Amino acid sequence: xxxxxxxxxxxxxxxxxxxxxxxxxxxxxxxxxxxxxxSGKSTLLRLLAGVWAPTExxxxxxxxxxxxxxxxxLARAVALVPQDTHIAFAFSVREVVAMGRHxxxxxxxxxxxxxxxxxxxxxxxxxxxxxxxRDATELSGGxxxxxxxxxxxxxxxxxxxxxxxxxxxxxxxxxxxxxLCRRLADDGHAVAVSLHDLNLARxxxxxxxxxxxxxxxxSGPIDRVLTPAAVGxxxxxxxxxxxxxxxxxxxVYVFSKx
Amino acid sequence: xxxxxRLPFAAVLLVLLAALILIAVxxxxxxxxxxxxxxxxxxxxxxxxxxxxxxxAEPELVxxxxxxxxxxxxxxxxxxxxAVAGTQMQGLFQNPMASPDVIGTSTGAALGAVLAFVLGLAxxxxxxxxxxxxxxxxxxxxxxYALTTRRGRTPVAMxxxxxxxxxxxxxxxxxxxxxxxxxxxxxxxxxxxWLMGGLDDRTWTHVWLAAPLIAIGLAxxxxxxxxxxxxxxxxxxxxxxxLDVERTKQRVLAVAAILSGAAVAVCGVIGFVGLIVPHGxxxxxxxxxxxxxxxxAIAGAIFVIAAxxxxxxxxxxxxxxxxxxxxxxxxxxxxxxxxxxxxxxxx
Numbered sequence: 001x002x003x004x005x006x007x008x009x010x011x012x013x014x015x016x017x018x019x020x021x022x023x024x025x026x027x028x029x030x031x032x033x034x035x036x037x038x039s040g041k042s043t044l045l046r047l048l049a050g051v052w053a054p055t056e057x058x059x060x061x062x063x064x065x066x067x068x069x070x071x072x073x074l075a076r077a078v079a080l081v082p083q084d085t086h087i088a089f090a091f092s093v094r095e096v097v098a099m100g101r102h103x104x105x106x107x108x109x110x111x112x113x114x115x116x117x118x119x120x121x122x123x124x125x126x127x128x129x130x131x132x133x134r135d136a137t138e139l140s141g142g143x144x145x146x147x148x149x150x151x152x153x154x155x156x157x158x159x160x161x162x163x164x165x166x167x168x169x170x171x172x173x174x175x176x177x178x179x180l181c182r183r184l185a186d187d188g189h190a191v192a193v194s195l196h197d198l199n200l201a202r203x204x205x206x207x208x209x210x211x212x213x214x215x216x217x218x219s220g221p222i223d224r225v226l227t228p229a230a231v232g233x234x235x236x237x238x239x240x241x242x243x244x245x246x247x248x249x250x251x252v253y254v255f256s257k258x
Numbered sequence: 259x260x261x262x263x264r265l266p267f268a269a270v271l272l273v274l275l276a277a278l279i280l281i282a283v284x285x286x287x288x289x290x291x292x293x294x295x296x297x298x299x300x301x302x303x304x305x306x307x308x309x310x311x312x313x314x315a316e317p318e319l320v321x322x323x324x325x326x327x328x329x330x331x332x333x334x335x336x337x338x339x340x341a342v343a344g345t346q347m348q349g350l351f352q353n354p355m356a357s358p359d360v361i362g363t364s365t366g367a368a369l370g371a372v373l374a375f376v377l378g379l380a381x382x383x384x385x386x387x388x389x390x391x392x393x394x395x396x397x398x399x400x401x402x403y404a405l406t407t408r409r410g411r412t413p414v415a416m417x418x419x420x421x422x423x424x425x426x427x428x429x430x431x432x433x434x435x436x437x438x439x440x441x442x443x444x445x446x447x448x449x450x451x452w453l454m455g456g457l458d459d460r461t462w463t464h465v466w467l468a469a470p471l472i473a474i475g476l477a478x479x480x481x482x483x484x485x486x487x488x489x490x491x492x493x494x495x496x497x498x499x500x501l502d503v504e505r506t507k508q509r510v511l512a513v514a515a516i517l518s519g520a521a522v523a524v525c526g527v528i529g530f531v532g533l534i535v536p537h538g539x540x541x542x543x544x545x546x547x548x549x550x551x552x553x554x555a556i557a558g559a560i561f562v563i564a565a566x567x568x569x570x571x572x573x574x575x576x577x578x579x580x581x582x583x584x585x586x587x588x589x590x591x592x593x594x595x596x597x598x599x600x601x602x603x604x605x
Contacts, residue, residue: 075500
């Protein structure tokens, strides 16, 4: 079970959003995608999810190019939570999560016991069972992210991709969402999340990928990738990383533009 | 923080169906010759074996089967078609203010019909208006789609803008044709009347013309229900949930064009049905299209049958144009909707 980019890139109207990216998303790992705005994080996630087909290189699921994987099979294997999801109509939370079963159901099929179980379990794991009957248009940002993660879980996909899930959240809700991502990785999911907050990334992720100007600059275990030199290089800032009390937390200090 | 409270769907459907039957029986009975509901039911039951044309036919039965019943059936079909076309557009654009007219198909259909009048075809055979209407709807959809599709992708924002432009263009062409034919007073009058929408002199021909198209459109809308639900969290999310987003858009557009084209073909332009019925029903049964589509179809039928009843009885013997009645009911509702929407936006 693996999802991999191999020399993958995407060009739109002659402009490369991502070039020659190679990366493997593995079970049990939480990969943080880090880099400045426009460095290719969202593009990378969309290529992994099969939303866009790569202009160069390949994206493979278990060795099979995504272009040859059936759309519904892919939906059952890989789930993407896009950035800033707006819910237009007053679906209930449960109805939104139930949409995760789309690729498991025929056009005229009704939800069966197995589907209902999957939905209930997804609600429970994302800790949104208590708000299952609420109007999904009235959720707070943190609740909405957890509901969308629950929907990803309902698809039974083992690869979870989240595009800046914490971008509009306050600190407490951001912690909630990332702790959930980490739990899911520990439970055997392969998780890839694009993030802006380096400290949160350092705190929750197991691995990191640094991107700059559409290219992967470094990837690997986060303690080896997230060095002051690398972060300084990618973001063009002066950085130091310290390990203050309490133990096992690492703070990334960004103190000036270079 | 509101919980989502929904009425039981089966109960809502039953009530709507009962209301549909009731309003149909009343509408069939009311007119210059009034027939009480009981008698209507008895006559309809008898209609299967008694003749309803010719010398031996009972006069009341003739009125019923030749004039009233086809008119009510066309009203019901048109109402269902417009309401469901509206749900498709609102679902696709993720906007409760969208209506079947937004992408220009209704205006295209209207232009086709006006052409039939101006070229004198409408007077030669009853089928020319519906035929050119359907052609107009199909062509305008093809133009909008071709203009907005690049590399197999059709952004809905572009669809909306192209629809606005095409509506303006086709509307101007229609006005141009009317102004050309103004010297032929009776043609101009017919065109203007037709553009206001109406169900006068609708016959079984119109029923048999509209019924298959509308049946196909409604069935396809039901089949697309779950797909359309997925649009609510955006196209990328829908794609990763296993939906072929672009193909679904094509299907939804085709369904909406067939439904609104068929409706315009048999009764002219009637506004607001496709806007207010889906919106109102969404408040009752929720936004899930598996419930919304059937409920909106029945409610749309009820709305247009009732509006037509008002149109022909309120100022009898003068008949108000149907489009005028739906507009008079619909526009205030739309304004109320705007107020609600503004509060949501500012909140």
